[in-house]
Amino acid sequence: MFITKKHISRRAVLRGVGTTLALPLLDAMLPAMTAQAKTAANTPPRFFGGFVPHGAAPGYWIPDTVGALPDELPFIWKPMEPFRKHLNILTGLHSRSSEPPPGETGADHWVAAAFLCAQKPRKTSGADVYAGQTIDQVIAAKYGQETLLPSVEISVEDPGSGSSNCGEGYSCVYTNTIAWASPTTPLPMELNPQVVFERMFGSGSTAEQRAQRRERDQSILDSVNEKIKGMRTAISVPDRARLDAFTDNVREIERRMQIAAKATNAAPEGFAVPPGIPQSFDQHIKIMFDLLVLAFQADITRVSTMLFARDLTGRVYPECESPTLGFHGGSHHGEDPNLIKQLSKINQYHVKVLAYFVDKLANTTDGDGSLLDHSLLLYGSNMGNPNQHVHYDVPHILIGGNYGKLQGGRHLAFPTKQVPTGNLLLSILDQFDIHRDSFGDSTGPLPGLV
Incomplete structure (x- = not known):
């Protein structure tokens, strides 16, 4: 066997007409006999932040025990069972930044912007908006400058869908x-x-x-096929398998987007879905998650955020176990046990589609581990019990190994109304070796997280 130090650059791309195909991490990108951690192919960790409004159904998300996760996760988090070794459930946090400023009213439903900055937005309906730089952008400033897209911001609900009237002065x-x-x-x-x-x-x-290519049902891969064939002859059998799986996933996503663009099935009542966008929430969010997996795998981006739904949304989710309940209406359950149970099914469904993403990360090889091993995901809301519109005891989870920096399998419980969500954001920045004295409304890092 002959061993050389020649290798493919981690930044290598295949270019064709109107196409730039970034590549997944291959063994050929690692200099022979060199530890991955010492090579340029050692990709920095990835970050994902996902926000869902309207809190969580009380009684369905807080584990009964503190410390090690119980044998059975609470109902809402059950889809995360396969990933418990990478899961941290955080309880007791206080989203103070989502409460009205002193002497003001009408914050509450209008401050999703506070989720990743922990700072109260300025009350204004004009152009002089003011919130705070969010942690995804702080992370992107450090790790995203070498990638094609420093960060990717995604929504799965149209701002023009009528889900909010943007009132109350915000x-x-x-x-x-x-x-x-x-x-x-x-x-x-x-x-x-x-x-x-x-x-x-x-x-x-x-x-x-792009329009002509879609009309001819062509793939972006068609213009780089010969280059892909040439590369396959120069790499190892395992690398060929990785490359083939990657390009197969690209083609499959294209196929699904073409189907979505031609679909004629009706959207949920009251929702105007723009042309070319899947009318099914389930199809829409899963395509978006598949795109993010490809982006993380090919190092196109290392940072992403997703808005699962907008405040006051009346959307229904036919794929969940409560298929006719509007999300916002259901959040005002009036403490009725039956309505709380129905809301919990919407909450669990959102976690179920998140678990789809987590599963893809867990099953995508990334150097000496998986994408999940090398990522940190934050998912949560800025409300606790939505019927009461309270912003304490808000649900948050952290998922991923972050290159071994984050221990999983835990329920970290904090005293109610004592620990602002800014402390969590400050601790996440620490996880990315971005050390600050404070962030947003923080009073210090979360004790026990590391």
């Missing part, structure tokens, strides 16, 4: 995005998976070229 921008590049710079969240796909793989193509 700008719509506070509920339309959870990502802020600076306190005055909200980032738009992309709704259309086709646009996300083309940003990832369609570099250099014009809108006309």
Whole structure:
């Protein structure tokens, strides 16, 4: 056997007409006989932040024991059972930044923007919006400058769907995005998976070229097929399998987006779904998650955020066990045990689609581990019991190994109303070796997380 130090660059791409295909991590990108941790192919950890409004059904999400996770997870978190070794359930946190400023009223439903910055947004309906830079953008500033897309911001609910009237003196921008590049710079969240796909793989193509390619049912891979064939002859059998699996996934996502663009099935009542966007929430969010897995795998981006739903949404979820209950209406359960149970099924469904993403990460090889081993995911809400509109005892979970920095399998319980969510955000930044004295409304790092 001959061993050389020649290898493919981790930044290598295959270029074709209107196509730039980034590659997954291959053994050929690791210099022979060199530990991965000492090579340029050692990819920094990935971060994902997912926000869902309207809190969680009381009695269905807090574990009975503190410390090691119980043998059976609470109902809402049950879809996370296969990933318990990478799961941390956090209880008792206080989202103070989602409460009205002193002397003001009408925050509450209008402050999704506070989720990742832990800072109260300025009450304004004009252009002088002000919140805080969010942790995803702080992480992207450190780790995202070498990638095609420093960060990816995604939504699965159209701002024009009528889910919010943006009243009570707060700008719509506070509920339309959870990502802020600076306190005055909200980032738009992309709704259309086709646009996300083309940003990832369609570099250099014009809108006309993309439209023609879709009309001919062509794949972006068609223009780089010969280069893919040439690469396959120069890499190992395991690398060929990884490359083939990656390109197969690209083709499968294209196929599903083409089907979604041609679909004629009706959207949920009251929802105007723009053309080209899946009318089924389940199809929509899963395509978005598949795109994120490809983006993490090919190192197209290392940072992403997702808005699962907008505040006051009346959306129903036919795929869940409570298929006719509107999300916001169901959140006002009036402490009725039956309605609380129905709400818990919506909550569990959201976790179920998140688990779809986590499973994909867990089963995607990334160097000496999986993408899940090398990622940190935050999922949560800024409300506790939504019927009472309280912002303490808010549900949050952390998922992923973050290169061994984060121990899983735990329920970390904090004293109610004592620990602001800013402490969690500060601790997440520490996980990415970004050390600050404070962040948002933090009073210090979370004790016991590390």
